[in-house]
Amino acid sequence: MKPPLLFQQYQAAFNAYLRDPEQQVQQSGINTERLGIYREIVFNNFFTSVSACFPVLLSILGKRRLSQLTRCCFNSHHFASPLFADIPSAFVDYVQTLDLAKQDLPSFTAQLAHYEWVELYVAKLPDKERLTSPGAAVHQASDLAESFLQLAPAHMLLQYDYPVHQLSKKHVKLAASPAYLLVFRKADFDITFIELNAVTYDLLQRINSEQRPVNYHLTRLAQEILPDSPLQTVFDFGLQTLYTLYLQLAFVQNDS
Structure with a gap:
């Protein structure tokens, strides 16, 4: 019999599953359908923060491509802050790490994202x-x-x-x-x-x-x-x- 998870461990495992369910084990006792709905709500809020801060990038890439890029960030990026206001900064950091040619993204993608984020940064x-x-x-x-x-x-x-x-x-x-x-x-x-x-x-x-x-x-x-x-x-x-x-x-x- 497996020992019970501590709350922090359970929380970390739950968060990992929300971000990337295909690579993580779902925690027992949670309804799969409800968990899927909750995961989409969290991601949609995440995507709303990104699309609002990067309107030019959104117009160039299109909603589907930006959504795919945002989901990759959502799934794999390490976030230093729990605040939604800091999501754009995390997205910029993530895009800076990408091989843009390999990802079939325009060569200006990282610099455009940084430029669009600057207004928010200077405002704060x-x-x-x-x-x-x-x-x-x-x-x-x-x-x-x-x-x-x-x-x-x-x-x-x-x-x-x-x-x-x-x-x-x-x-x-x-x-x-x-x-x-x-x-x-x-x-x-x-x-x-x-x-x-x-x-x-x-x-x-x-x-x-x-x-x-x-x-x-x-x-x-x-x-x-x-x-x-x-x-x-x-x-x-x-x-x-x-x-x-x-x-x-x-x-x-x-x-x-």
């Missing part, structure tokens, strides 16, 4: 600093030259191999090309996406990683990235670009 980031109101101390682009800038606390600088922000059901055959994006949350909790070029992306990384005045970063940028360009041209471009972002509340200002 802590915001410990207040954004500086534009115009209070800065009236034109040149006023930023001596400033110490820092990107809004709730932000992400993103680099992809595909123009994921241009993908849609009607535009799936886009050639691979680098895409640079800034995503940040404003004081009113609006999430803003801004497309960058490679030079601006590099400049923002420099500003965010080292607290130095803007003119220092522009000088280094000119020396290391744009040595063939006149220094004044680099300064004019950089200051105007940063001023545009400043007016959109992409920065906090730290003159201390």
